[in-house]
Amino acid sequence: MTGVADRSDVMVAEAGGNAPVAGAGEHAPVTPDWTCGTCGADWPCEPKRDRLLTEYGEDRAMLSVYLGACLAAAAEDLHAPGATSLRNRFFGWLPRRPR
Numbered sequence: 782m783t784g785v786a787d788r789s790d791v792m793v794a795e796a797g798g799n800a801p802v803a804g805a806g807e808h809a810p811v812t813p814d815w816t817c818g819t820c821g822a823d824w825p826c827e828p829k830r831d832r833l834l835t836e837y838g839e840d841r842a843m844l845s846v847y848l849g850a851c852l853a854a855a856a857e858d859l860h861a862p863g864a865t866s867l868r869n870r871f872f873g874w875l876p877r878r879p880r
């Protein structure tokens with residue numbers, strides 16, 4: 782998946798495992814495995830989750846759009862049979878809003 786960047790302009794790496802377009806420590810995803818290019822954990826890793834919450838602040842709609850685009854690309858790359866586990870990986874960590 783190309784052309785998708787978070788608010789810090791960190792781009793998702795191209796399919797084929799190319800290095801992400803990011804500075805050191807950006808915790809950008811590397812495809813097609815969807816691992817973190819910095820720490821090697823499943824992306825979004827814990828440091829990136831914290832960074833995304835800070836970057837997007839109260840704009841949860843745009844954060845959801847960004848993560849949804851990443852989820853769609855990851856589902857295609859990983860050929861995941863169970864969409865629930867990927868959905869939890871990309872959205873399950875988001876804090877709930879009070880009702």
